[in-house]
Amino acid sequence: MNTYFCQWVAKPPGISVRMKTRNENNGILHRIYYLYRDGFRGMTVGRYLWALILIKLFILFFIFKLFFFPNLLNRDYNSDEERAQAVRSALMESDR
């Protein structure tokens, strides 16, 4: 009787279901976290590749995009109407 009681206290049926669900959710999140964490830690060639990717992304987005490739219509005009008018002028001028 005492043993059953102790087991019930340690793992009550109703609560155990809720705890199991929470544990499972945590398990999935943990597994995803550890998948990425261990994966990144265990990389060999991947380290060089990630370094290359980051350098490349920096060059693309912080140098090329920022300084050399503005979206001209977004930069120079405030509304879609103005942009449409600018393109209208450009396309109608270039046929003359």
Add this chain to the structure above:
Amino acid sequence: MNDLITVVDWSRWQFALTAMYHWLFVPLTIGLALIVAIMESIYVKTKNVKWLAMTKFWMLLFGINFAIGVATGIILEFEFGTNWSNYSWFVGDIFGAPLAIEGIVAFFMESTFIAVMFFGWKKVSPAFHLTATWLTAAGTALSALWILVANAWMQQPAGMEFDPEQMRNVMDNFWAIVFSDTAVAKFTHTVSSAWVLAGVFVIGVSCWFILKKRNVDMAMDSIKVASWVGGIGILVTLATGDMSAVNVAKHQPMKLAAMEGLYRGSCGQELVGLGVLNPDKKVGDDNDPYLFDIAIPYGLSFLATHNPHAFVPGIDDLIEGIELTREGDTIRTIGYAERIAIGREAHEALRAYDSARANGDDAGMEAALKDLRAAYPYFGYGYLDSPEEAVPPVALTFYAFRVMVMAGGYLLLFFAVALIGVYWRQGWLKNKVVNWVGMFSIVVVWICSQSGWITAEVGRQPWVIQDILPTRAAISEISASSVMLTFWMFAAVFTILLVAEISIMLTQIKKYSKEDITTISKS
């Protein structure tokens, strides 16, 4: 005007450089993902550690290629916003929607499943890992789908209506865009050609293993898988190439004429298999277009229409609006001078619409809109000064097409030899000359792949959107010097990245060639 031409030319060179550079990586990613998925499937089925080693080795090369190639396509989007802002606005959501889908699909599929592929060997079940590998393979092909749909729309505009108020084309039928003749042919042709490219790559690298007498067993089995993937790929590429030729004949006949260097067409038109163009040949003159040619009778008529006796128009015929019946009777079509006149009417209608709108004249707007809709299919011709401007660069299109076709023919033979060699004549594959040919073929397949794009994109000039918008009207008001500067900056960055990729790949190939199968399988 000269500055405009310089800006257009430099912007085109820049776009070509970035697109071709991006295309060095994409087909290998698509094809190698499939090969890796097949190898892993065999491993899961057989539990043979050799197949696990092969899967891991080719997956590593896939990863290197993916890492170097990733985000190189984003530069094209930068260029749309800066160099081609008129075009970007004019195409509206037709281009935006497919590219947005591509971005979302690529991000979720690739960031999730590639991580499982590389990090999940000991973390997830073999079945789950295999599923992730197959989903990565599917995801790479799906990523290509949307950009190819957008490209196909430029070659065959469909499923849209021009809104003069917004000054842009508005999508009115998504499925007409996705399932246009050109989109279907382009997607299947491109993806199957990616299988071919990856097949040759795997065989070429395996030939190096055999030449060095390292992991020969693994190399032979790699050749088996690659031969099947590449062999099936080349047959599908041929079939879809045929589909593309019929579509080009229907929707872009001027491109087909340029691909053939054909100025005067005929019924039962021959196909020039091999030839040298006459550089003095001009539109409308009587000079022979070829200095030398070897032709296949009825070939072009059959290729373009599947009817060996059909009429195929040449450049001069198209300009003059001439088509012939099988009996030789002349049928008048809309000649290019007339198209230019209709295009100008469309422009006038657009001006009339704007003027009526400014004056609040609803009846005037309606009348102008009706005229605009009627003339819109030839809107782009209104920008041309003469019919000759509608002729693409013939020489580049002609030679690029021949390089692609000849390399494709060579690759068909290549896979036939590889399949026979790997199953029935293994001695062939241990021959040094064959090994060197296998390695050299890696260069051939990339040239073939790039030539296909040159044919498709140069052949559609002067149009950025077929018949609707010429390239020179699509350009932004920017200085030529800024485009030249970024062109050379791109060239430098791309060269460094390419050297990095090749050197990392070669290092890994050499390293793994010295490892035994068990070590590779545990890596």
